[in-house]
Amino acid sequence: MTRGRVWAKVLVTAILVGVLALAGVNSGSAVAQGKKTLTVVVLMPNGGDPYYQNKSYGYILGKTLSEQKHPDITVTVELYDSGGYEYSDRQISQMENAIQRKVSGIVLTAANAQALIPVSKRALAAGIPVINDDVLLQSDDATMKISENSLNVGRMLADFLVRRVNGKGNVVMLKGPAGADLFAQRAKGAKDEFARYPGIKVIAEQWHPSNVVEATRVMENFLQANGQKINAVWTGNTTQACAAGRVLKQAGWPTSKILTVGADLHDEALKCLNEDLLSGVLPAQPVKLARLAVSYAVEAALGNPVPKRVYTTDEFVLTTETMGTFDMSDAAAPKGWKPPLK
Numbered sequence: 001m002t003r004g005r006v007w008a009k010v011l012v013t014a015i016l017v018g019v020l021a022l023a024g025v026n027s028g029s030a031v032a033q034g035k036k037t038l039t040v041v042v043l044m045p046n047g048g049d050p051y052y053q054n055k056s057y058g059y060i061l062g063k064t065l066s067e068q069k070h071p072d073i074t075v076t077v078e079l080y081d082s083g084g085y086e087y088s089d090r091q092i093s094q095m096e097n098a099i100q101r102k103v104s105g106i107v108l109t110a111a112n113a114q115a116l117i118p119v120s121k122r123a124l125a126a127g128i129p130v131i132n133d134d135v136l137l138q139s140d141d142a143t144m145k146i147s148e149n150s151l152n153v154g155r156m157l158a159d160f161l162v163r164r165v166n167g168k169g170n171v172v173m174l175k176g177p178a179g180a181d182l183f184a185q186r187a188k189g190a191k192d193e194f195a196r197y198p199g200i201k202v203i204a205e206q207w208h209p210s211n212v213v214e215a216t217r218v219m220e221n222f223l224q225a226n227g228q229k230i231n232a233v234w235t236g237n238t239t240q241a242c243a244a245g246r247v248l249k250q251a252g253w254p255t256s257k258i259l260t261v262g263a264d265l266h267d268e269a270l271k272c273l274n275e276d277l278l279s280g281v282l283p284a285q286p287v288k289l290a291r292l293a294v295s296y297a298v299e300a301a302l303g304n305p306v307p308k309r310v311y312t313t314d315e316f317v318l319t320t321e322t323m324g325t326f327d328m329s330d331a332a333a334p335k336g337w338k339p340p341l342k
Helices: 014-024 027-032 050-069 088-100 117-125 150-164 181-194 212-229 238-250 267-274 286-301
Strands: 036-044 073-081 105-108 130-133 144-147 169-176 200-207 232-235 260-263 280-282 309-311
Touching: 036 050, 036 088, 036 286, 050 073, 050 238, 050 267, 050 286, 073 286, 088 105, 088 117, 105 286, 117 130, 130 286, 144 286, 150 181, 150 232, 150 260, 150 280, 169 181, 169 212, 169 238, 181 200, 200 212, 212 238, 232 238, 238 260, 238 267
Parallel strands: 036 073, 036 105, 105 130, 130 144, 144 309, 169 200, 169 232, 232 260, 260 280
Antiparallel strands: none
16 A cells, blocks of 8 residues: 655744744853853764764754853753764863863763763762763663653554564564663563563664664564565664665565564654655654753752753654654754754
């Protein structure tokens, strides 16, 4: 069946446009007005991923909204990219540099859930608040943690596939990077959900770096080994899902037979939905998550209490039939916006 084209509206109100325009005020003018200056360093593992580009917008928005809430401060947000989940050493060096500079706060999306624990401890010992967002440390060494409920995200994605195949079929899983707890939890949630249905068989699964090249390679291997036995493809995010869908299409599969699902909504995911390479997407709302992370970092830096744990998660999978009415303002940056990555 041919699906209608998705028309997703980016609903950014005049208020948000206005507050982002205020971000151009430089720190020099703030000092002249006697304002206190805070520096928040944001550490991302994979800044080139569309998901993190949308998060970058949320981080900057968090800065601006914090300045509106506290007119006596100015906030500088510095965005750093480690270049991939496999480069935790680079992220550790970036965090060490932030500690040496005595920044006001750190927002950390961990490249590796174990490797970043020691340096996070050092930041806390230096009196620097650490807001661990999205990909979490496997310890309590953070001022607060804020993320989706990744177990539930994995379950919802699996539930979508189970319902599409009427509880019977063979599934392959592209699980993403093994060292990132977010992907591990998403995969665990999916496996738990699939296990509830005797008719569902996971016939292949693999950890891999979260990029198009590796996801394509893994899906090609799955297809070569299993061929037409594959009924559905579960993935850790939509970057992987889109790659899997393209592999199947290039192998001659009709789009009516391609059944893929993933989390994280961005322009590339919308394109894949329109081309029937992606069957469903759980939005994950990265703009909202990042906005809150920086806002909490500012509050902690000011000595204000912050909660120890916050969940921001979606409970639904969107399709071409339901996407048209979805408010994208918490999920995607305005068209054409580019992150100021370092």
